[in-house]
Amino acid sequence: MAAVCMALTSCQGAQAEEEKSSIRIGISLYRGDDTFINNIRSQLEEKAKDYERERGIKVTLDIQDAKGSQNVQNDQVERFISLGCDVVCINPVDRMDASQMIDRAMTAGVPVVFFNRQPVEEDMNRWDKLYYVGVDAKETAVLQGQIVVDLYRRDPGALDLNGDGVVSYVMLEGESSHQDSLIRTEWSVQTLKDGGVPIEKITGGIANWERSQASAMMEQWLLAWPDTIELVVSNNDDMALGAIDALERAGISGVGVVGIDGTIPGMEALEGGKLLGTVSANKEVYAAAVMELAASCALGQELPGAYPLTEGTYYWVLQEMITAFEENQ
Numbered sequence: 552m553a554a555v556c557m558a559l560t561s562c563q564g565a566q567a568e569e570e571k572s573s574i575r576i577g578i579s580l581y582r583g584d585d586t587f588i589n590n591i592r593s594q595l596e597e598k599a600k601d602y603e604r605e606r607g608i609k610v611t612l613d614i615q616d617a618k619g620s621q622n623v624q625n626d627q628v629e630r631f632i633s634l635g636c637d638v639v640c641i642n643p644v645d646r647m648d649a650s651q652m653i654d655r656a657m658t659a660g661v662p663v664v665f666f667n668r669q670p671v672e673e674d675m676n677r678w679d680k681l682y683y684v685g686v687d688a689k690e691t692a693v694l695q696g697q698i699v700v701d702l703y704r705r706d707p708g709a710l711d712l713n714g715d716g717v718v719s720y721v722m723l724e725g726e727s728s729h730q731d732s733l734i735r736t737e738w739s740v741q742t743l744k745d746g747g748v749p750i751e752k753i754t755g756g757i758a759n760w761e762r763s764q765a766s767a768m769m770e771q772w773l774l775a776w777p778d779t780i781e782l783v784v785s786n787n788d789d790m791a792l793g794a795i796d797a798l799e800r801a802g803i804s805g806v807g808v809v810g811i812d813g814t815i816p817g818m819e820a821l822e823g824g825k826l827l828g829t830v831s832a833n834k835e836v837y838a839a840a841v842m843e844l845a846a847s848c849a850l851g852q853e854l855p856g857a858y859p860l861t862e863g864t865y866y867w868v869l870q871e872m873i874t875a876f877e878e879n880q
């Protein structure tokens with residue numbers, strides 16, 4: 552009896568729970584108005600429906616918006632647990648401050664799948680029922696840089712608008728506390744250098760992933776450096792769209808803009824010839840990984856083999872470059 556009880560303690564070993572015919576998943580988003588997160592949310596809802604249909608297990612999703620407040624998110628996680636959620640999926644507000652949520656989940660024995668905003672390693676190492684789904688930030692940045700390198704090699708004049716042999720660029724950065732911002736900024740530029748694109752940085756700034764902040768910033772830069780900016784490198788699509796808004800307001804055309812995310816509005820801008828390119832993680836795979844991991848934990852089943860975890864904890868979603876110029880060729 553004792554041996555059987557011990558075997559029941561792990562996610563993979565909970566045979567007693569195999570009979571479950573319904574699961575309840577609590578999901579907390581750092582900000583429901585973030586475009587990329589919104590796209591992932593829709594995919595999560597789709598994947599939950601697919602899961603129900605394909606496996607015959609009823610999936611109840613409780614999705615909450617933490618509206619940028621860690622305190623609100625802590626309360627949401629607390630509520631999920633007291634409502635009896637089998638697993639919680641957290642897109643942390645403050646990735647450095649996940650410990651309270653982890654404490655609560657560990658005490659209740661409720662596994663956690665974090666996504667998009669990576670808690671620090673020390674926190675992730677506290678328990679073997681903590682998982683993370685996201686993208687590799689360096690890979691994202693190298694792919695973004697590669698879009699520009701490819702275009703420059705094909706047609707230098709498409710980027711070096713004034714023909715002075717140098718591409719003058721500005722950089723739009725995401726939140727300073729986000730693990731992706733610094734790495735994206737550093738490695739996209741490094742890739743341009745490694746790829747032989749002669750570049751000069753005019754200026755850069757933190758627009759916190761937001762279209763409106765990026766638009767205001769770009770407007771100022773266009774006034775401060777008239778007829779100078781040839782390329783906008785943006786840490787995400789929404790800020791790239793903000794830069795495009797400012798360029799359109801100023802009546803300027805021809806400036807290259809590259810983003811990251813492959814959001815729905817980003818793809819529309821790409822198809823409309825406004826965005827040179829973007830880097831996109833497959834959002835269906837992203838959401839499916841979160842859902843499959845969460846459901847396996849909730850059902851006490853073995854983790855899904857289709858989503859192999861690095862160090863038993865991390866699932867890295869593959870990404871691809873999407874460019875306007877290849878498609879138009």
Ligand code: GAL
Pocket residue numbers: 585586587588667668725729731760786787788789811812
């Ligand atoms: C990034 C994404 C941004 C923003 C951020 C939120 O990965 O590129 O657009 O959604 O996550 O954490």
